[in-house]
Amino acid sequence: MLFVKTIFLASAFYAATIRGTPVASTSYPIPTIITPYNNTWPEYDTGDIHNSKFDVHDVLDFGILKDYNNEYSLDRDGGGSCSLANQTFWFFCDTIVSQYGEFVGFLSNSVALALDYNHAGWLRDISASSTYGVFTAIPYTDGEQALAKDIFNRIAIWTYTNCVPINDTSAVHFWEVVQFIDGGDPVDQGTTMAVYNLDPDKNELSITREDQYAYSGEQYAYGLFANVVVEGIAYLYALDVTYSSRQDVHLACAPVSQITDKSSWKYFDAESGEWSSTQPSPSERNASAAVISNSMPFSSGNIYYSEYHNQYLLIFFNNWIDNTFRVLSAPTPVGPWTTDNKVLYEAPQGKSYNYGAQSTPIYYQTDGGRAGKDLMLAYTYQDVGSKYPKAMKLKFA
Numbered sequence: 001m002l003f004v005k006t007i008f009l010a011s012a013f014y015a016a017t018i019r020g021t022p023v024a025s026t027s028y029p030i031p032t033i034i035t036p037y038n039n040t041w042p043e044y045d046t047g048d049i050h051n052s053k054f055d056v057h058d059v060l061d062f063g064i065l066k067d068y069n070n071e072y073s074l075d076r077d078g079g080g081s082c083s084l085a086n087q088t089f090w091f092f093c094d095t096i097v098s099q100y101g102e103f104v105g106f107l108s109n110s111v112a113l114a115l116d117y118n119h120a121g122w123l124r125d126i127s128a129s130s131t132y133g134v135f136t137a138i139p140y141t142d143g144e145q146a147l148a149k150d151i152f153n154r155i156a157i158w159t160y161t162n163c164v165p166i167n168d169t170s171a172v173h174f175w176e177v178v179q180f181i182d183g184g185d186p187v188d189q190g191t192t193m194a195v196y197n198l199d200p201d202k203n204e205l206s207i208t209r210e211d212q213y214a215y216s217g218e219q220y221a222y223g224l225f226a227n228v229v230v231e232g233i234a235y236l237y238a239l240d241v242t243y244s245s246r247q248d249v250h251l252a253c254a255p256v257s258q259i260t261d262k263s264s265w266k267y268f269d270a271e272s273g274e275w276s277s278t279q280p281s282p283s284e285r286n287a288s289a290a291v292i293s294n295s296m297p298f299s300s301g302n303i304y305y306s307e308y309h310n311q312y313l314l315i316f317f318n319n320w321i322d323n324t325f326r327v328l329s330a331p332t333p334v335g336p337w338t339t340d341n342k343v344l345y346e347a348p349q350g351k352s353y354n355y356g357a358q359s360t361p362i363y364y365q366t367d368g369g370r371a372g373k374d375l376m377l378a379y380t381y382q383d384v385g386s387k388y389p390k391a392m393k394l395k396f397a
């Protein structure tokens, strides 16, 4: 028995060595909070689409998305969710930690767990909490770490969408790496792929970045805008930020089981309808190759299959500074996507600008109900001097 175990460990070590040493990795304990969801997604039905008017029955406002038991108070923004092994994580971007008005720490990202799907505003903080400590959720490389505390030249790692589930306990999540130069605006450095592994027996989350950048700032950042997994294939959506001012959405795909191996990826040309193994290297706008291109600047969003609508929905904010949730839809992940967006809900506006739209149907996939009829919505609400995510539930009519 011992002999067998040794062989197994040796081969696991060998596999890890030939794949190269991760540029950054970490693992930390997580609370034992279980929020089961039904991830036996209904099969996509090629029949008629339903409820295409996207009329909304009502929206319930849960207020601040936060840990009401954390002794620290947090000011934070952005982020996206990730559901693994009956737990739903929320990752956030810049997080300022304080206690009784005194500064405790600053993180470029933090992570929390959904506490109770019936109270969509309730979280249990992990990486910015009086219980678990103050540490960044996504590991820095040594070079990035050296700059983390230099407020004028810091490196930040930010996301504005959900993860791509690989299996019950693993996912990849795309994050943008930016650097501030001499206190100026953040400059995009590229996109990093964080691989999550949850060990439900040990209650431990491991996060690894196997390459520093999955693609440079000059390439389309596939998976950074949105993703959807259909029958073992991950569809990864990128905004053309540089040449289309965030209007064109380009698409790549990969088998989820091989998603960390970029040689398995294919890139879609909407004009020919063909997938190619050659990654585009954009030097000008290429609207005809995009799956969505309709004169609308996107900021953040999510794509998922709604059984209730029998369609893929893209729920998004259409400007960086926005608080109005909108929807586009398509019968397949590739399209054809609708070109006229429909307003779903104008969320409360703070005294300063709002941004960071997120949504997930997973909170309401627990009761055998039709997936996609109810959505958990989140966005960054910003008042004078403070910003924080807010949570809501939207029910379609």
Ligand SMILES: *[C@@H]1O[C@H](CO)[C@@H](O)[C@H](O)[C@H]1NC(C)=O
Residues within 6 Å of the ligand: 036, 085, 086, 168, 169, 200
């Ligand atoms: C999630 O919960 C269900 C029942 O609540 C259980 O059958 C399943 O094994 C759990 N999955 C994981 C990965 O823990």
Ligand SMILES: *[C@@H]1O[C@H](CO)[C@@H](O)[C@H](O)[C@H]1NC(C)=O
Residues within 6 Å of the ligand: 166, 167, 168, 169, 170, 257
């Ligand atoms: C899930 O995927 C990860 C990453 O590919 C792999 O290491 C792990 O063994 C898989 N787990 C299961 C239960 O299939």
Ligand SMILES: *[C@@H]1O[C@H](CO)[C@@H](O)[C@H](O)[C@H]1NC(C)=O
Residues within 6 Å of the ligand: 268, 269, 280, 282, 283, 284, 285, 286, 289
């Ligand atoms: C547009 O994209 C397609 C597909 O990637 C590519 O074949 C074509 O050369 C691109 N055109 C321009 C002008 O970049």
Ligand SMILES: *[C@@H]1O[C@H](CO)[C@@H](O)[C@H](O)[C@H]1NC(C)=O
Residues within 6 Å of the ligand: 038, 040, 041, 042, 365, 366, 367, 368, 369
């Ligand atoms: C999970 O979803 C499937 C497909 O919609 C459904 O048949 C099943 O009843 C659901 N299970 C639970 C526990 O909600």
